[in-house]
Amino acid sequence: MDIAFRRLRPSSDPEPLIRFLTGESWPFHSVSEVDRETARQWIADGRFDNEENRSFWIDDDDTVGLVRLMDLTDDTPLFDLRIRAEHRGRGIGVRAVTWLTRYLFEELPDIRRVEGTTRQDNRPMRRVFLRCGYAKEAHYREAWPAMDGTVHDTVGYAILRRDWLSGTVTVPEWDDEK
Ligand SMILES: CC(C)(COP(=O)(O)OP(=O)(O)OC[C@H]1O[C@@H](n2cnc3c(N)ncnc32)[C@H](O)[C@@H]1OP(=O)(O)O)[C@@H](O)C(=O)NCCC(=O)NCCS
Numbered sequence: 001m002d003i004a005f006r007r008l009r010p011s012s013d014p015e016p017l018i019r020f021l022t023g024e025s026w027p028f029h030s031v032s033e034v035d036r037e038t039a040r041q042w043i044a045d046g047r048f049d050n051e052e053n054r055s056f057w058i059d060d061d062d063t064v065g066l067v068r069l070m071d072l073t074d075d076t077p078l079f080d081l082r083i084r085a086e087h088r089g090r091g092i093g094v095r096a097v098t099w100l101t102r103y104l105f106e107e108l109p110d111i112r113r114v115e116g117t118t119r120q121d122n123r124p125m126r127r128v129f130l131r132c133g134y135a136k137e138a139h140y141r142e143a144w145p146a147m148d149g150t151v152h153d154t155v156g157y158a159i160l161r162r163d164w165l166s167g168t169v170t171v172p173e174w175d176d177e178k
Helices: 015-022 036-044 092-107 123-131 161-166
Strands: 004-007 054-059 063-070 078-083 113-119 135-145 151-160
Touching: 004 092, 015 036, 015 063, 054 092, 063 092, 078 092, 078 113, 092 113, 092 123, 092 161, 113 123, 113 135, 123 151, 151 161
Parallel strands: none
Antiparallel strands: 004 054, 054 063, 063 078, 113 151, 135 151
């Protein structure tokens, strides 16, 4: 499977992005049902394309997903990833995180790390982090109130530039309170 990443400029043509966001539910995002008004507002706010944020369509035969890179002027960028439901479980998530990690380290020569967070029960995303060389660094208990009233833990992963370069994974020193 050959997938491609295409920079998204939603201010000139917002409709494809509005359709993508509103076309299905996103249960592992804090807003799981995005309505058109919310999508429009996010686009107008520059959430997908401004100095801090850049976004890319993931193209296979069709547009299958969206990568959003955030905090691009900070020391540690973050990312968000959405694959359309019918295209999940085909390895696109692993390819996308591999691609965006390289993109960030190459585009931003001063950053040392890339971070991502997800809900504790998002098993596919947690596998993607591990498959792509990210280490679990954070566990925030009851930090994720979902729209259905349930509360979940949030988990945080990151990759270091030096690990990315060497193909190793340095885990945090957890047992440091002896
Ligand atoms: C999370 C997401 C990006 C993963 O992308 P994907 O293309 O489905 O993932 P992949 O096909 O690359 O699979 C990655 C791993 O997850 C595993 N996986 C896939 N679906 C799974 C499931 N339902 N339960 C457990 N593991 C699962 C795969 O087996 C693979 O692990 P392996 O390498 O051990 O076999 C995608 O499912 C998605 O967009 N989900 C909705 C939005 C979301 O949760 N985004 C993350 C926000 S941080």
